[in-house]
Amino acid sequence: MAAVLALIGGLNACGGDGDDGDSTAAGSEEVTLTVFAAASLTSTFTELGERFESENEGVSVEFNFAGSSDLVAQIQNGSPADVFASADEKNMQKATDDDLVEGEPTLFAANTLQIVTAPGNPKGIEGFEDLAAEDITLVICAPEVPCGAATKEVEESSGITLSPASEESAVTDVLAKVTSGEADAGLVYVTDAVGAGDAVESISFPEAADAVNDYPIAVLAGSEHGDMAQRFVDFVLGPTGREVLGEAGFVQSE
Amino acid sequence: MRSSQYSGLPAWVYVPAAAGAAFVLLPLLALMARVDWSQFISLITSESSVAALRLSLVTASISTVACVVLGVPMAVVLARTRFAGQSVLRSLVLLPMVLPPVVGGIALLYTFGRRGLLGEHLEVVGLQIAFSTVAVVIAQTFVSLPFLVVSLEGTLRTAGRRYDIVAATLGAKPTTVLRRVTLPLVLPGLASGAILAFARALGEFGATITFAGSLQGVTRTLPLEIYLQREVDPDAAVALSLVLVVVAVLVIGLVRGSRGQM
CATH class of the missing domain: 3.40.190.10 (Periplasmic binding protein-like II)
Structure with a gap:
């Protein structure tokens, strides 16, 4: 057993120092x-x-x-x-x-939240309060992750309670649910909306200013x-x- | 060497064997060492944890029933018949076993999703699968079905067809042979296959998060809850992980028990 642990320890040591070896070895400018x-x-x-x-x-x-x-x-x-x-x-x-x-x-x-919908915004969503409508399949981030915490802040400051179909653990999952057409709308960061390009339509809303990340x-x-x-x-x-x-x-x- | 029986193994084999065992057991010990025992009970009995555990047990049970209903006929056909393209078909239906679950999730999305192959028609009838518990069951059944089929097909082949043939020559109809002779003979294999499928369904993560979404009490199963808790409360994630490990150990025990009966 001791031999095994020593073997594993040895492997660890090999793996640990491989990364930054080249930064100090070469000439003074190599960083x-x-x-x-x-x-x-x-x-x-x-x-x-x-x-x-x-x-x-x-x-x-x-x-x-x-x-x-x-x-x-x-x-x-x-x-x-x-x-x-x-x-x-x-x-x-x-x-x-x-x-x-x-x-x-x-x-x-700094990053703020933005609404994303399918291209052309078929459900006619214009602002944050529209997301609370019953016929909208909404996907947001779970409150445990930063984008979800921001969503919760906006809910609290605006007094509008959302009833999402799913609370994802990553903002990219929210975006994917909208681009694949599973969800009518999602709340993501402006940068995610910009990054998605034509795959989504982005709608800004004034309440987003209450939760700046x-x-x-x-x-x-x-x-x-x-x-x-x-x-x-x-x-x-x-x-x-x-x-x-x-x-x-x-x-x-x- | 105290062993009374000759094992026929060279002594050096024990070294890599012990290393392999340590490789598997060490992470589990590390996990247990990280558990905050003073808070363990309160962590695993929180509202969200209990909801996730209950959902996991319910969906994995339903998925196992679905696996038996669909998998037993599949295994029987694969083990007892011969047709053109059979080996190709076998490889294809076993594909979910080797496929990364997230790929399965994407494939399911394009089948049962709102814009999917079947989903579009289901939508017309008013059925929406995405974001529902049904989606979780579909994802779990998709990934666990091959485990039951492989396990049962192997048992069927080992059992052979002697008794089936005898029963048939004595005048039993095919349905009677299947129900009274073939299946009872392979019952232990069926049981262990079903338990394996249950375990795989319980641990399902990738296809579920891709296809079903994540909402407490509806689609957020225990693995998804662990993944989410890791963000804010690593202690809770570790405690819930241990719960899954314990369930997995129990499942292995059950499989060994059902094999032992043979």
């Missing part, structure tokens, strides 16, 4: 930044990473996109990362509480390339970052 970013940032951060690489010789940016709570769990369990961009402040707070963040997180973007970004305490990581954060906060994020539907955080 690999590992950025953990919320799944909703996949397209924008991929583009920002490419632009950052072309502006900084010898730097390559690698991403790990996943749900913010998954990313925090990975960072807490010792996953090597230089930068963390969360889709909500709650998950960034978890990292800050465990002293995993270098300095203070900065808010770099702020995205914080921070350099992680465990980063071996703190300066370069800070440069990437500044790049996201700078004009290029604002432009790319704005095109995807994000608004500036206040």
